[in-house]
Amino acid sequence: MLRRVGEKDQDDPVARAEQALAGLSGEFKNWMLIEASRLAAAHAAIIQDGFSERASDELFRAAHDIKGDAATFGYPSAAAAADSLCRIIEHAPELDKVPPELINYHIKAIQAIVHDHTKLDTVTVAAELSRKLRGVADEYLIHVNRDRPEHLDAILAPSIVPAD
Numbered sequence: 001m002l003r004r005v006g007e008k009d010q011d012d013p014v015a016r017a018e019q020a021l022a023g024l025s026g027e028f029k030n031w032m033l034i035e036a037s038r039l040a041a042a043h044a045a046i047i048q049d050g051f052s053e054r055a056s057d058e059l060f061r062a063a064h065d066i067k068g069d070a071a072t073f074g075y076p077s078a079a080a081a082a083d084s085l086c087r088i089i090e091h092a093p094e095l096d097k098v099p100p101e102l103i104n105y106h107i108k109a110i111q112a113i114v115h116d117h118t119k120l121d122t123v124t125v126a127a128e129l130s131r132k133l134r135g136v137a138d139e140y141l142i143h144v145n146r147d148r149p150e151h152l153d154a155i156l157a158p159s160i161v162p163a164d
Helices: 013-049 053-069 076-091 100-115 122-144 149-156
Strands: none
Touching (some): 053 076, 122 149
């Protein structure tokens, strides 16, 4: 069958999926802003009321959702920073003993990446920031888990989040 130039193959599911994603791409920034706000709100609740189980779970879910969605939505550095935050929440023996600055830096980095993503030079800066956050988080987690080898294996494993 001959096709005219520019004619889309409506029977190709990949082409249809790409077309659908292209149609939604304008919404990605909005979705990421909403997810980043949710993360900030969860963090604010912890600052105000401490690390209750409910507050910790909400912080983890918000970070985990960003980790899962950010790369798809064009924010791979936010995914890397969110992955690092998830690792802290999962592997710190006592969340209330985690230096508050460590969590705060992750929240602020994700916020900055999402809000400033439109600037051309921010992609490189965001990737470097996420890489450094992961390094600091890993150093902290290795130190606080030095007597918990089952956690060290998970901490030292490579990230499954796509690289920039």
